[in-house]
């Protein structure tokens with residue numbers, strides 16, 4: 001730094017509004033090339049982003065120097081998804097520059113809030129697992145883990161959702177249509193990544209691989225500042241480029257399209273998040289994406305290690321690699337391949353080194369979500385890796401036999417012509433973790449039961465967490481201000497300090513102020529909800545939200561059936577003083593998931609009917625704002641009163657929306673599933689609304705032969721709701737529209753919606769009654785906030801560092 005004459009600022013946040021304003025002006029002119037009079041909002045946003053980024057770069061270098069000087073163990077977090085959201089406001093808050101930024105922009109005649117809203121959401125993920133990765137990045141910087149995230153720089157992130165006549169329509173998302181100011185392209189950090197071809201004799205005993213096709217992985221680095229900018233890690237995303245820009249000979253022949261084809265094919269690899277894998281081409285592309293980013297990351301990791309160390313046996317002491325789900329599970333075979341083929345190690349030595357570094361997080365027990373690749377496809381795209389997988393499987397079989405537990409079909413990596421990626425990840429990992437206590441126990445007892453018996457020390461739990469910076473400090477200014485007055489701001493870096501609020505739950509004046517903060521959030525939300533969904537949100541109305549991906553096991557349908565039954569009950573008894581509610585649904589369905597898309601259409605049809613009905617006006621409304629994303633979550637969560645966490649018990653691995661909502665003072669209505677169990681344990685039975693079958697009861701009901709028709713017959717209100725849907729009450733233009741939903745509910749009901757309906761209905765009526773005693777409700781809400789500090793992702797990252805990575809934390 002000295003060589004270029006830079007003065008290093010003592011701390012990233014030490015900048016006045018006047019200085020910042022000057023820097024913004026300079027960037028506007030010299031980086032964007034625009035004068036103030038011609039500047040559009042996006043130009044100002046970019047200029048401010050560059051000015052903020054300037055504050056991060058030096059601490060970023062300093063962090064790297066500290067890590068190198070201490071030769072710290074590094075943690076590499078490999079994830080196909082990083083659902084990051086907007087970065088400007090987050091960076092400003094982490095650096096403590098909010099008032100300086102507001103003042104600087106006000107001085108330039110620009111509204112800071114409008115700037116923040118102008119930033120596109122970086123939506124490089126589908127849902128929970130991707131958002132968890134983003135929270136973990138933030139926390140690794142907050143607690144000072146020498147961490148680096150690796151993923152894919154998709155040109156198009158998660159699709160943009162709109163509704164066409166109530167049906168979900170998908171459109172390509174284009175977050176890179178404007179310059180992305182937070183990243184640095186690193187053309188020097190690039191690796192050739194091969195596919196296909198053949199395996200011949202080579203240096204190692206696995207044979208050398210001769211790929212048929214090669215693309216280049218090029219790195220783009222984004223600095224990730226932690227709280228107060230004390231530590232700055234890196235997110236490195238890989239973009240696919242062709243080995244040659246275009247074929248000159250074909251071009252000279254006038255074959256312009258042909259000349260561009262190799263480039264187009266190469267770039268396809270990082271073009272779109274999760275291509276629809278319902279076609280064979282889609283599946284192959286997905287496999288290539290997984291290998292592409294994993295292989296580039298592993299090479300980068302080895303290169304960084306070898307710059308400083310000679311002995312590869314020391315790799316596990318200096319490197320911990322976390323596989324976020326099975327998508328990067330090919331890391332095991334790839335690392336072994338590099339150690340054997342390119343470094344000349346013996347297979348067993350290479351395997352032991354790989355297993356010393358690798359760790360795997362499982363995020364689901366749903367059989368259809370556990371990745372399996374046809375061996376034929378893997379062999380075609382990655383022939384060398386298939387051979388290595390076979391050798392890993394053979395070694396695993398030998399180890400199992402030696403332990404007196406011969407590996408059977410349930411514990412083998414290869415079976416039925418497929419490669420089971422969960423088993424591969426387990427076998428090649430030092431530690432495997434679940435993401436809530438219940439999920440980890442179920443992993444040990446069910447899907448990974450055989451492997452757990454063989455390696456009883458391997459599966460550990462690390463319950464998920466969420467970053468308090470984005471999910472309380474950033475998204476909830478009214479509550480943040482109240483907390484600041486009541487307990488200071490130490491909670492931002494140490495969320496357990498929220499415990500200090502416990503006594504205040506019994507302080508009527510504090511409760512009043514807490515309720516006022518919630519009201520302020522609702523008032524702030526109301527115009528947006530009116531614009532997006534045509535809903536009038538009065539602050540006294542109970543705001544009931546279910547925001548998450550659409551999946552049958554998450555049971556948006558249960559919520560909807562209750563909505564229909566409630567609508568009926570209100571119409572049948574208009575004299576009753578019903579608790580007014582606005583029900584908000586938010587979420588996307590996978591483009592190829594027909595049932596989930598039909599449920600979305602049903603919600604929109606019911607919403608139209610209910611919202612148009614004068615008989616329930618002011619009492620019940622249904623809102624479904626399109627295109628749920630991180631920014632929408634940041635709007636809805638602070639305003640919510642009730643959090644719907646109603647999955648079939650045993651199927652939601654953890655959930656993190658449940659944590660965000662409770663942390664912002666929404667009470668949960670939920671099943672004993674995933675982290676709901678731990679939320680209940682912490683907030684107390686009396687401050688949460690639990691209902692329904694437990695995971696054990698669900699398993700028993702299924703084993704006994706569950707018959708949903710009997711549940712429907714036993715509940716007149718459920719029967720009425722189902723019949724209305726069946727008869728076209730909500731779809732008069734096409735009465736048969738929802739036949740698939742009705743037939744499934746009556747005949748099969750895999751997710752036990754009907755079995756839990758009555759318990760859910762009763763709990764919802766208890767909630768109506770509880771809402772009327774606002775002092776008691778607010779007391780519960782305060783206790784939720786006070787006791788949810790444990791759900792900070794800082795706690796989770798400290799747990800990973802200590803129990804899985806064996807890595808230090810700086811703070």
Ligand code: CBF
Pocket residue numbers: 127128129130132363364435464652653654655656674
């Ligand atoms: O662990 C993070 C989240 O991951 C999922 O979204 C996933 O992608 N499998 C799970 O469904 C969530 O329960 C979990 O919180």
